Amino acid sequence: MSLCYQCGKCSAGCPIRFYMDIAPNKVVRLIQLGLYDEALKSSTPWLCAGCLTCSARCPNNFDLAKFMDAVREIALEKGVEVKEKDILSFHEAFLDQIKMHGRSYEVGLVAEYKMKTLNLLQDVDSAPGMFFKGKLGIMPHNIEDKKSVRDIFKKTSKK
Amino acid sequence: MKPLTGGNMRFGYYPGCSQISSAKEYDLSLKKVIGNLGVSLDELDDWSCCGATSGHVTNHKLANGLAMRNIMLADHQGLDNIVAPCAACYNRLILSQYETFNHPEIKSEIEELLSTKFEKDIGIFNVLELFMKIGLGKIVENRKRELSNLNVACYYGCLLVRPADITKFDDAEEPTSMERIVEATGAKTVDWNHKVECCGAAHSIARRDIVVDLSKKIIDDAIAHGANVMVVACPMCHTNLDMRQRTMKKVYPGHKEFPVLYLTELVGLSLGMNEKELGIDLHYIDFKYDDNIIKNTVA
Ligand code: SF4
Ligand code: SF4
Numbered sequence A: 001m002s003l004c005y006q007c008g009k010c011s012a013g014c015p016i017r018f019y020m021d022i023a024p025n026k027v028v029r030l031i032q033l034g035l036y037d038e039a040l041k042s043s044t045p046w047l048c049a050g051c052l053t054c055s056a057r058c059p060n061n062f063d064l065a066k067f068m069d070a071v072r073e074i075a076l077e078k079g080v081e082v083k084e085k086d087i088l089s090f091h092e093a094f095l096d097q098i099k100m101h102g103r104s105y106e107v108g109l110v111a112e113y114k115m116k117t118l119n120l121l122q123d124v125d126s127a128p129g130m131f132f133k134g135k136l137g138i139m140p141h142n143i144e145d146k147k148s149v150r151d152i153f154k155k156t157s158k159k
Numbered sequence B: 001m002k003p004l005t006g007g008n009m010r011f012g013y014y015p016g017c018s019q020i021s022s023a024k025e026y027d028l029s030l031k032k033v034i035g036n037l038g039v040s041l042d043e044l045d046d047w048s049c050c051g052a053t054s055g056h057v058t059n060h061k062l063a064n065g066l067a068m069r070n071i072m073l074a075d076h077q078g079l080d081n082i083v084a085p086c087a088a089c090y091n092r093l094i095l096s097q098y099e100t101f102n103h104p105e106i107k108s109e110i111e112e113l114l115s116t117k118f119e120k121d122i123g124i125f126n127v128l129e130l131f132m133k134i135g136l137g138k139i140v141e142n143r144k145r146e147l148s149n150l151n152v153a154c155y156y157g158c159l160l161v162r163p164a165d166i167t168k169f170d171d172a173e174e175p176t177s178m179e180r181i182v183e184a185t186g187a188k189t190v191d192w193n194h195k196v197e198c199c200g201a202a203h204s205i206a207r208r209d210i211v212v213d214l215s216k217k218i219i220d221d222a223i224a225h226g227a228n229v230m231v232v233a234c235p236m237c238h239t240n241l242d243m244r245q246r247t248m249k250k251v252y253p254g255h256k257e258f259p260v261l262y263l264t265e266l267v268g269l270s271l272g273m274n275e276k277e278l279g280i281d282l283h284y285i286d287f288k289y290d291d292n293i294i295k296n297t298v299a
Helices: A009-013 A024-032 A036-041 A053-057 A064-077 A085-101 A106-117 A126-132 A146-156 B024-036 B052-058 B060-076 B087-102 B104-114 B127-134 B136-142 B177-184 B208-224 B235-243 B245-251 B263-270
Strands: B009-013 B039-043 B081-083 B123-125 B151-155 B229-232 B260-262
Touching (some): A009 A024, A009 A053, A024 A036, A024 A064, A036 A064, A053 A064, A064 B052, A064 B060, A085 A106, A085 A146, A085 B052, A146 B060, B009 B127, B024 B039, B024 B127, B024 B260, B024 B263, B052 B060, B052 B087, B060 B087, B060 B104, B087 B104, B087 B235, B123 B127, B127 B136, B127 B177, B127 B263, B151 B177, B177 B263, B208 B235, B208 B245, B229 B235, B229 B263, B260 B263
Parallel strands (some): B009 B039, B009 B081, B081 B123, B151 B229, B229 B260
């Protein structure tokens, strides 16, 4: 983290910068200054799409995308309130499908996401089109050895 | 392991979750085209989700465990390499394997988690590398038509070429491998600015507004540089750039539909296959190749 000398190049190229509450390099700065709470509360790590643009362009080889992963993980461990709740709900709903079936299952994902966010009016508009074209199956794709995947979840669970 | 297609050159195949649902046509066109070029794919038995973005953004160990379960299966099934057509899967698999083999503490943690030992580094290839390995001469030799009236914007997105020191197949800012493949079909490629910009990928459902804005900018840049079609090599990019044009039309009145093809579909068209065989009819935006005029181009 001491590698970052705050040149701002990462934030200049970040495609999501405009939607974040603080610039990505500022999150690094807050942590450098020991202002953990402010960094962990920010919407920035959650909005970060993990596109690796910042890491690829940093003149001092600081892996900011990976740093964002770590900040999110710590925020979750500490139970900090997440500003972008819908994004977290999406990740949780996605992972729940994997835990249950071993593979992603869009129908279950959308249903669980809607339950979690109570965002029943938000139109998840790709789904009807995809059903129509016969792309999304009604049934999940279950793998044979579901237990092996469940074990990975169980052994890495932090709850 | 079921052999999917017949041929001398063989590769392991990790389809990834999208290939069996929202990106059926990518799977279909990949198998058709590769088979036609004399290459066979052996699907990894009982593969599971790589963990995708949701894995690594919330739990690093879980993400590595989910990805490495597949690397373990490949090793047990005697595969030396696997082709991962989704850029996000490709990136997850290659990064997790890299971390495992370069950080002893991560290696022992994952070995304990999966009760296995990792000894063999499995080659992980995306579709661009697959075509490069097959050889572009093969496409030219087998070409049934020259797609010379297509001006293609090659879109790599963010995860295919990064981090360049680990993916090691092209430049992170100015990649050119997709252009070379597209040019082998006889199509022209355009020079444009957004080929490695991110489309917002994982926020497709929770923050659709962001994805629609980013994807709109990418499409507009392609059009401004003279493209009449875009080519992608990732199911997530395709959903955002094709399917999301439905929302785009609502948010940006006046938005004109712009066709987005998978690279495998474009190669298939040049090999003489038709739209239906390649699954192009499953896209949200229609595309019909016509030797004289290209319908659906932006006027
Ligand atoms: S580009 Fe690198 S050094 Fe510059 S502010 Fe970003 S992380 Fe820090
Ligand atoms: S990885 Fe995150 S912080 Fe870095 S450029 Fe992409 S969206 Fe911005």
